[in-house]
Amino acid sequence: MTLTLTLTVNGERREVPLDDARPTLLDVLRERIGLTGTKKGCDRGQCGACTVLVDGRRMNACLTLAMSVDGAEITTIEGLAENGALHPVQAAFVENDAFQCGFCTPGQIMSAVGLIAEGEAGDDPERIREGMSGNLCRCAAYPGIAKAVADAQKRLADNERKSA
């Protein structure tokens, strides 16, 4: 059985031959495509370290069978920075010391990008904390994460206003 999985990952179209229907999106990204920025912390959708954007929506890549998103557009942590410049969420994470070991960070950042785009949290710190609570951080960089998301939300809103 040979399957061909077609994905657009960070704007690049990829055809991945699969001899197996079992791989998750996470394992395809990490082990077959070689984009290892997305992390596996639990493989059960409990920690959020594998969060990526699938057609713009944040999803746990470990709970997603790769074949089930055939044809989708995937954005991973490697696809956020543009022309060597950090995405505003990435920059805000650095400036607010929103991580320590860095292992959960790609998932946190993808989740933050999704949360801000969804517009549900706005600049309300409590809703930001709630909206980011699907992403575990064992170093407990939570105060910095909450500040970074609020900070990035404001920067992105300002950018939008300027370009409008």
Add this chain to the structure above:
Amino acid sequence: MAETLQFPTGHVRLGSNAGQPITRRDGALKVTGAATYAADNRPDGLLYAVYAASSIARGRVTHLDVAAAKAHPGVVEVMTTANRPPLARDPDAKVHMFSWRLEALQDDRVRYAGQPVAVVIASTLEAATEGARLLAPRYESEAPRTGLDDGEAFAPEAVGVGAPPSFDKGDVEAGLEAAAHRVETQYETPAQYHNALEPHAIVAAWEGDHLTVDVPNQAIAIARNDFASFFGIPPENVTLRSPFIGGGFGSKAILNGPQILCILAARMTGQPVKLVLTRQQMFGPVGHRGATRQALRIGTDADGRLTALEHRASAMTSRFDDFLEPAANASQNIYATPAMRQIHTGVRADIGTPGPMRAPGEASGSAALECAMDEAAEALGIDPLEFRLINYAETDPASGKPFSSKALRQCYAEGAKRFGWAGRPLAPRQMRDDAGHLVGWGVGTAMFPAPMFQAKARAVVREDGSGLVEISAVEMGQGALTALAQIAADGLGIDQDRLEFRAGNSELPDGGVAGGSGHTATAGSAIFAAGSDAIRKLADIATEDEASPLFGAGNAGVVARGGRLYRADDETRSASYSDIMARAGLAEIEGEGTGARNPANAEDYAMFSHGAVFAEVKVDPELCQIRVSRLVGAFAAGRIINPRLAESQLTGGMIWGIGFALHEETVLDPRTGRPVNGDFAGYHIPVNADAPSVEALLVGEDDPYVNALGVKGVGEIGITGTVGAIANAVRHATGVRVGRFPIHIGALLG
């Protein structure tokens, strides 16, 4: 806040790099996914290993369906006790202080649930996973013992890593007899698991007799020697790469069985092999904080002064190895008392061996002690902060030695002010918020030793005036790559953007252990010494060169700053490093340094970091749901190299305190000995919404004795004090004193 701190004589003067709250040097790597953790490695020809874990806790394996596993497409090999290649070292040998007995398929015995019983190696992760499932182990099972009550009690020879199991000072019984008030109380703490977000992982590759391992490791030189001894090769034949660790917390300081199995798998197949634990497998062979039951007796006179303090702890360990959480020792150095006693007993059960987990002993011991102290304050009718001040230790209560520095009084004062402690009602159940929730305030004293270990470093000044520092230091989130580079830049007298800093690899000079909150102090001292050594050589050349503006100054008569040497007595006379080296025709000047504590200072002083933590909790009066609405900690830990990173370490530790107080616990099924909550759905750690307001204040402290840098450590202290502060706040909010951690809603409902 790049203010220059003044230090007493004996301190080295650091340059413009240390002390600044710069952002992490590895920040861009970590936010772009470019930081490489062990499991991110994919060498050519990589195979995947997955092990089958025992589902019983005691007995032996009687059957494995190896044929079914081997028949699965993609499976390359199955390793069992029958065909496991020999090891040069017995996995059950205790070779040194930091060696744990581990399981590497040496026999068919099962000694705890989750023990590896066979390994499947395959061309894909999916095939290896399915192959391991197909093994379907059968067992001859015996009834396991799982808890403090059914376990087997024994008198330990040591607790923690080599610490005495008991300590006595003065006459505790007489002190209690003479006391005006006595408190006798008991607290239990559960088994907790490190659960770094990065699961244990290893990629092993052999080239002839040379082994390369990508593995997260907190003690690189020790691990390299251990891996070498298991495989009968010289240590220089092992390359261990650990550039980034996705959280360690102690669990990645100790070798474990799955690592050995992966290296064996690579040897068996002749190909590189990757083995990554599942989250469920993290509850077994990779250590945990052992459960304790602690009994305290406190006597006070009519004025509130301690007359005696006794702390007994039963600590759980495995059937086959000893690591006892040294919980009672947390009472030794904190409150002034004429009489004290700490005693540990051990309890054996069919569990994986515990190990050091962030503040081992200090965290669990502090939790019980700080609660017991609050009970004593309540018996006296004294404010709990006032009670701690009455019993403030001006010298180390255990040894009588002076403290090298102790700004705890300032921590109490600044923390209390920031929190707004004044006016706290003495009685419980006096405060409510707008929503009608019960509000309580609690305090706890934080304390952690300021140890140093041994480290070496190499520093180089290059002809272009840039610098290189090499040390096998460990970046595990604490910020070593940043803080140590700040020290390195100051040691070489250059700006940090002119510094190349190499770490995390066994080919580099031994950076010692990243543990015990002693890494910055130890590795930092070695790095600074190496830089100073290189600069001394550079200064020798310059001051002996007649053409140099520095001629005749003598190497002690120059100051290194910003890539130039200046005459100390006339700063208008200076020369750049590159000019000095160009004139001497040198491409590089190399210095070496070591870091270790001055033995005389170690003999003369007691050395600790201190702090005070204030907690506010809100409790729903109907549902008894508990929220930690505010935490304020004030900490004094010597010189702070990077305030931004130190605050993150401290607040992270405080949030661990929230987990300890309210969430974390592994529950074993007494029938099977298996964890019933062995994943992140069941084993709760704090999430973002659990920590709405957590603040760490840094209280300045000049310590000329800990080391020339004046650095203590901040990695573990945050969890101490915090657990007690939260439990005390819960008592203050509700009037209920809960004797078991974590504090469950059920305990408040009664």
